[in-house]
Amino acid sequence: MLSRKDIQQTARRIDEHINRTPILTSNTLNKMCGLELFFKCENFQKSGSFKYRGVSNAVLVLDQEERKKGMITHSSGNHGAALAAFASSMDLPVFVVVPASASQVKRDAIQRYDAEIIDCGNSLESREIAVRECLAKKDMVFIPPYDHIDIVAGQGTVGLEVINEIKDLDEFWLPVGGGGLASGNVLSVGNTVQVVGAEPELARDAYDSLRLGARQPQMEPKTCADGLRTALGSLNFDILRDYKLPIVLVGEDEILEAQSILMSCLKILVEPSAAVPFAAILKNGPKNVSSKKVALLISGGNLAI
Amino acid sequence: MLSRKDIQQTARRIDEHINRTPILTSNTLNKMCGLELFFKCENFQKSGSFKYRGVSNAVLVLDQEERKKGMITHSSGNHGAALAAFASSMDLPVFVVVPASASQVKRDAIQRYDAEIIDCGNSLESREIAVRECLAKKDMVFIPPYDHIDIVAGQGTVGLEVINEIKDLDEFWLPVGGGGLASGNVLSVGNTVQVVGAEPELARDAYDSLRLGARQPQMEPKTCADGLRTALGSLNFDILRDYKLPIVLVGEDEILEAQSILMSCLKILVEPSAAVPFAAILKNGPKNVSSKKVALLISGGNLAI
Numbered sequence: 001m002l003s004r005k006d007i008q009q010t011a012r013r014i015d016e017h018i019n020r021t022p023i024l025t026s027n028t029l030n031k032m033c034g035l036e037l038f039f040k041c042e043n044f045q046k047s048g049s050f051k052y053r054g055v056s057n058a059v060l061v062l063d064q065e066e067r068k069k070g071m072i073t074h075s076s077g078n079h080g081a082a083l084a085a086f087a088s089s090m091d092l093p094v095f096v097v098v099p100a101s102a103s104q105v106k107r108d109a110i111q112r113y114d115a116e117i118i119d120c121g122n123s124l125e126s127r128e129i130a131v132r133e134c135l136a137k138k139d140m141v142f143i144p145p146y147d148h149i150d151i152v153a154g155q156g157t158v159g160l161e162v163i164n165e166i167k168d169l170d171e172f173w174l175p176v177g178g179g180g181l182a183s184g185n186v187l188s189v190g191n192t193v194q195v196v197g198a199e200p201e202l203a204r205d206a207y208d209s210l211r212l213g214a215r216q217p218q219m220e221p222k223t224c225a226d227g228l229r230t231a232l233g234s235l236n237f238d239i240l241r242d243y244k245l246p247i248v249l250v251g252e253d254e255i256l257e258a259q260s261i262l263m264s265c266l267k268i269l270v271e272p273s274a275a276v277p278f279a280a281i282l283k284n285g286p287k288n289v290s291s292k293k294v295a296l297l298i299s300g301g302n303l304a305i
Numbered sequence: 306m307l308s309r310k311d312i313q314q315t316a317r318r319i320d321e322h323i324n325r326t327p328i329l330t331s332n333t334l335n336k337m338c339g340l341e342l343f344f345k346c347e348n349f350q351k352s353g354s355f356k357y358r359g360v361s362n363a364v365l366v367l368d369q370e371e372r373k374k375g376m377i378t379h380s381s382g383n384h385g386a387a388l389a390a391f392a393s394s395m396d397l398p399v400f401v402v403v404p405a406s407a408s409q410v411k412r413d414a415i416q417r418y419d420a421e422i423i424d425c426g427n428s429l430e431s432r433e434i435a436v437r438e439c440l441a442k443k444d445m446v447f448i449p450p451y452d453h454i455d456i457v458a459g460q461g462t463v464g465l466e467v468i469n470e471i472k473d474l475d476e477f478w479l480p481v482g483g484g485g486l487a488s489g490n491v492l493s494v495g496n497t498v499q500v501v502g503a504e505p506e507l508a509r510d511a512y513d514s515l516r517l518g519a520r521q522p523q524m525e526p527k528t529c530a531d532g533l534r535t536a537l538g539s540l541n542f543d544i545l546r547d548y549k550l551p552i553v554l555v556g557e558d559e560i561l562e563a564q565s566i567l568m569s570c571l572k573i574l575v576e577p578s579a580a581v582p583f584a585a586i587l588k589n590g591p592k593n594v595s596s597k598k599v600a601l602l603i604s605g606g607n608l609a610i
Contacts, residue, residue, distance in 0.1 A: 022327045043572040044329065264574075266349075268573055269573065305565060
């Protein structure tokens with residue numbers, strides 16, 4: 001399994017390709033929560049989300065011959081946009097299988113970087129069939145969205161930046177969808193800070209999987225947090241189970257309320273998925289320990305405006 | 306008149322009170338405009354706009370006795386919120402005269418910092434009467450919104466940060482309303498970079514004033530850029546006339562289009578006034594000189610979401 005050292009090496013590999021994203025703070029939000037909060041703004045990452053980290057690592061570990069074949073993935077959003085953006089920066093061809101349910105803004109983000117979009121149905125099966133059909137026609141490299149060691153390593157690099165910049169950090173809160181982000185950061189910084197997950201009540205497969213000790217299927221999630229509708233990956237489940245990741249569940253109204261507060265106080269665009277950890281903090285109620293230092297990952301900013 | 310040295314001293318005076326705001330870049334926007342663009346994000350300044358700089362300077366130059374009397378100003382928005390936020394951080398009482406036409410989000414921003422709001426009519430006269438009535442009842446210090454040397458000096462500090470961070474910058478584009486921001490930065494960095502103003506067609510008093518060589522009245526401006534409806538100040542007019550500030554006018558649709566592009570590409574909240582310089586850049590059309598380095602001031606991010 002990946003060690004912190006491996007992920008430090010990943011950080012060096014992708015360093016010149018990614019943005020060093022800012023960490024924002026707000027006295028108003030600190031007072032509201034009774035905590036010292038630090039918002040790591042991956043909405044300012046290239047392509048608008050942390051997904052760019054994993055994608056750039058997964059492509060950079062390939063040799064030149066493989067890269068030239070081109071890349072393919074399936075994605076309803078940020079992973080597809082990230083792969084399209086990175087491949088375009090390297091002048092590599094890229095195909096993204098996009099389900100009909102993908103939001104227009106995310107479809108636009110994928111198209112902006114000259115990816116070829118292949119439409120498919122909404123089920124995971126329909127996506128996978130479309131990918132297989134493409135691969136049968138043309139030899140390309142499949143870049144999986146989250147359940148892969150190179151993706152996990154890339155996502156884990158964000159935690160290294162967080163603990164380097166914030167001394168004596170107590171907790172690092174992250175949204176949990178497919179689990180690539182959470183498991184990467186458990187592996188990179190989970191020994192130094194307490195990593196905590198947050199998940200929509202309406203897409204609670206990770207919460208249930210960890211509670212029951214066995215991976216549970218995702219039940220057609222209807223949450224507004226479109227980035228977190230994916231099922232927990234199998235590799236990621238093992239990592240999060242071993243860490244005993246605590247997960248806080250939040251409702252839809254809580255997510256939208258948190259999103260609105262973050263946007264008006266921090267002056268940043270925050271997609272619903274990215275507001276889920278703050279929703280969880282708000283749900284826990286104000287603390288009286290303002291000395292406690294808590295970082296939150298703002299995972300992305302791709303939303304219609 | 307203020308020299309760069311004076312404004313450097315101002316920067317040291319306010320340094321510990323303000324945020325060092327980030328400068329964002331975007332490959333997508335660079336390609337769109339054929340320029341190397343740098344967005345100085347004063348929407349991340351305390352209270353959500355650059356106005357915090359001028360206000361903190363205007364209060365910090367006062368002695369303790371004066372400060373304790375409390376502060377008063379009139380403002381439909383960001384200046385009032387900035388004064389309320391700064392006074393609240395220093396535990397000083399503050400009163401803000403707010404015209405009926407002020408947007409709810411800006412009224413909320415003023416109220417958030419415990420300022421006492423005094424309602425008045427929409428005309429400048431009605432605002433000034435309300436201030437005089439308050440001053441007749443209670444001895445306080447009036448902190449003017451833009452036409453004052455301490456305010457101008459504070460606003461000019463942002464340009465110093467911009468030229469320190471961006472080597473070989475060619476131009477610095479700013480929105481022009483009352484002219485405090487533009488004149489402060491003409492004085493602080495106008496000798497090093499070309500300062501350029503941008504103004505809504507529907508609030509073009511600065512453009513007309515500079516073209517005709519005499520200050521023109523502001524004609525009940527209806528622009529969506531609510532921060533730029535104020536009339537050009539008399540002190541500021543003199544400074545901008547001496548510099549021969551070029552000003553580009555933009556229409557309402559151009560402002561809204563620019564605001565939308567900035568928000569979706571930079572992932573930040575941008576109020577309409579803050580999008581005016583980018584609207585002017587877009588209006589000028591794409592350049593073929595991508596080596597030209599242009600900074601734009603994002604003046605504020607207080608808008609309803």
